[in-house]
Amino acid sequence: MPAPVITATGLTKHYGDLVAVAGIDLEVAPGESFGLLGPNGAGKSTTMRMIGAVSTRTGGDLQVLGLDPDTHGPEIRSQLGVVPQEDNLDTELRVRDNLIVYGRYFGIPRAVCARRADELLAFAQLEDKARSKVDDLSGGMKRRLTIARALVNEPRVLMLDEPTTGLDPQARHVLWDRLFRLKERGTTLVLTTHYMDEAEQLCDRLVVVDQGRIMAEGSPAQLIREHSSREVVELRFGSQRNQAAAERIAGLGDRIETLPDRVLVYAADGEAVVEQVSRLGLHPTTSLVRRSSLEDVFLRLTGRSLIE
Known part of the structure; x- marks a missing residue:
């Protein structure tokens, strides 16, 4: 080498x-x-x-x-x-x-x-x-x-x-x-x-x-694989409702992160999580299913967002 x-x-x-x-x-x-x-x-x-x-x-x-x-x-x-x-x-x-x-x-x-x-x-x-x-x-x-x-x-x-x-x-x-x-x-x-x-x-x-x-x-792929899930669901209920909503959906996915503006649910199947949230009677203002990124790795490792 x-x-x-x-x-x-x-x-x-x-x-x-x-x-x-x-x-x-x-x-x-x-x-x-x-x-x-x-x-x-x-x-x-x-x-x-x-x-x-x-x-x-x-x-x-x-x-x-x-x-x-x-x-x-x-x-x-x-x-x-x-x-x-x-x-x-x-x-x-x-x-x-x-x-x-x-x-x-x-x-x-x-x-x-x-x-x-x-x-x-x-x-x-x-x-x-x-x-x-x-x-x-x-x-x-x-x-x-x-x-x-x-x-x-x-x-x-x-x-x-x-x-x-x-x-x-x-x-x-x-x-x-x-x-x-x-x-x-x-x-x-x-x-x-x-x-x-x-x-x-x-x-x-x-x-x-x-x-x-x-x-x-x-490598980026290796870090995401080791420190995050395959997909992430971003749910926005409103700054005054995010914490309460996060408590209601505790147990969904691999883990949950509550940020000031949204709730993140880490899971292998994001669409399945969205369906489960709906069955619980919760209706987020917006929902987005995306793949995990290095931002999620940083949040997992440090407990805070990469760009503050």
């Missing part, structure tokens, strides 16, 4: 009395798309900064591309592509020049930078925007340009911190398509997200993180 590109054992990060990362163990294989799934403040971005050699760890062991980030930061950063949460493009430069100038920071010859810039603009579907100002781009275009810029140095690992936050659904799907193409090329992806559908779409394997700790690890 090829050696992991990232290995962490007992990784911790403290900011004074605040424990941001509380002993994380993980491995990322070459060519894998690996995700850290969790709510804001879970420690995902802090972990990414330590892997990216821009923040020193408090404790534990960490190896990135066979090197220690605390002592070989420049060597590691030269082989990484980084897409931060917020686009930090140079608005003084035009779209194509953003790629060329960024490539020059790595000591890449200008002619090579120019060739790669044209290739990456085509990859990001931004060829017709090459001479545009950055401020004239839409949010989705800026995100694709940021990813293209992160690929200028042909990195061994591409790190993406909340890559689609703030984008509309269409822009998200376009971005997912670009990232999926990178997966097909064998690029190692490491991403953080609090969108369960994004994790299911992009990640071969992921860890569920909460309060700086790993709650579970596996």
